[in-house]
Every structure is written in C-alpha cells, then in structure tokens.
Amino acid sequence: MKAPATSKNWSSPGHWRLNAREQYIFLLVGIGETVGSTVDKGPINALIAGFKGFRAINYEKQASSLLAKLAREGQSPKVLLIACSDSRVDPAILFSATPGELFVVRVVAALVPPYKPNADFHGVSAALEFAIRDLEVEHVVVLGHAYCGGIRALKTMEDGVVQDREFIGPWVSMADQAVGSIPLSDPPCRHEQAAVRYSTQNLLTFPWLKEKVDNGQIELHSWWFDLDEGHLLADVPGEEDFVQLV
Secondary structure, eight states: OOOOSOOSOTTSTTSSOOOHHHHHHHHHTTSSOOTTOOOOSHHHHHHHHHHHHHHHHHTSSTTHHHHHHHHHHOOOOSEEEEEOOOTTOOHHHHTTOOTTSEEEEEOGGGOOOOOOOSSSOOHHHHHHHIIIIISOOSEEEEEEETTOHHHHHHHHHHTTOOOOOSSHHHHHGGGHHHHHTSOTTSOHHHHHHHHHHHHHHHHTTSHHHHHHHHTTSOEEEEEEEETTTTEEEEOOTTOSSOEEOO
C-alpha cells in the first residue's frame, strides 16, 4: 500500500485505526515516522527482504521437505562450530551449510572459557554442554579469523592501553597468557591462531567432553580463516604453524 503524500505523522494516535502489527509494518517501510528517531530503516528492510528470499527457496521450493523434517524430528547436527561474532565470518555462509547441519556458538574472538561449574552465567559452556551431552555431536571446531577485533583489543591491553568497555576487556583477558606468549611484533595471525589453540585446549577441561575425545567419539579441530586470500588453515599436530586446508 502506498501512503498518500502528506506531512502528517502517521504514527501518531488517531490518524489511522491500526493494530500493533500494522503500525509496526507501516513505520518499518517508512510510511510513518518514529518521533525522535534517526535510525536508518534500510538494514532492517534488507533483512526482511532476505527472509522473503529464504522463505521462497526453503518453504515454497525444493527444501521445504528438509525444514518440515527438522521441525518434525528435531535437529541432529554432527558438528559444533565455535566462531567469532564478527559479521564477516558467518559459519553457515563460509561452509555453505544447510539448516540443521551445524550447531553454532558465536562469541567475541571465538573464545572458550575453561570448565568452571558454578552459579554464574555461562553461555558458551551451556551451549557446549547441550551440543556434547544432548545432541551428541561428533566434531567440535574452533574457528578464528584474520582481523579479529577481540584479539586486537587484547593486544592493545597488553601494550598498556586501557579498555573503556565494561565486558570486552575482562572477556578477552582470559586468553592473555596464550596470546601474550607471542611477541607483539609478530603478524596478527599468530596471535589469533594462539587464541584458537587456547580455546581448543580449554575444551579438554570439560570432563564429559574430554571423555568422549579420549574414547574416540569426538574429534577437535582448530581452524583459522584468512579474509585476505579466502583460505582456510588448520592446526595440525606436529606443525608449528597453521597449515592451509583450502
């Protein structure tokens, strides 16, 4: 529906009799104006357009049977993938994954804290527990990447720069010993890869995960994505540096 040309604020009460859903849609597409807001609606409209494309492919074409099966039978992914929150490294896109194929945990710098059962909030640990003990995944991948902002923040802290954020500094500081063992003058990739190794080592502090690794029921993988060249590298036993897989 096209809005009539007018200078009125159509979001104001009394102009149209709209329910809450209709009001939201009209404001979203720019028919009304949200008082006091300077937020660009374009990114959200792009998400909605993208979802329409997803729905057209996955619900109106060939993949509808897959999603119907997942809805009916539940998920049974074989891979738990722990990745950074960075918008440039979406695992589903990087690995061309279909729905139900990956159980993904995304967190700043793809860091895995050590096993510490207590009453605190443990988002990463809770996701690990569910994937390992309930979904029974067979592979756990820690995926780091080039230009990681979390690792860069940690490096600046080591260089004496004080972080003015409430949560980022304390979070990334868990890897300070691992990353700090690499000279600051080394290429950033070596610090990022050290953090990946640190997270993989921390996985083995979870007793129910280590037991499955020891029994050959789970394999651990440490990967790093090169944004510049589009290569995927892995930590291979016996090699000092990460080795290119693709």
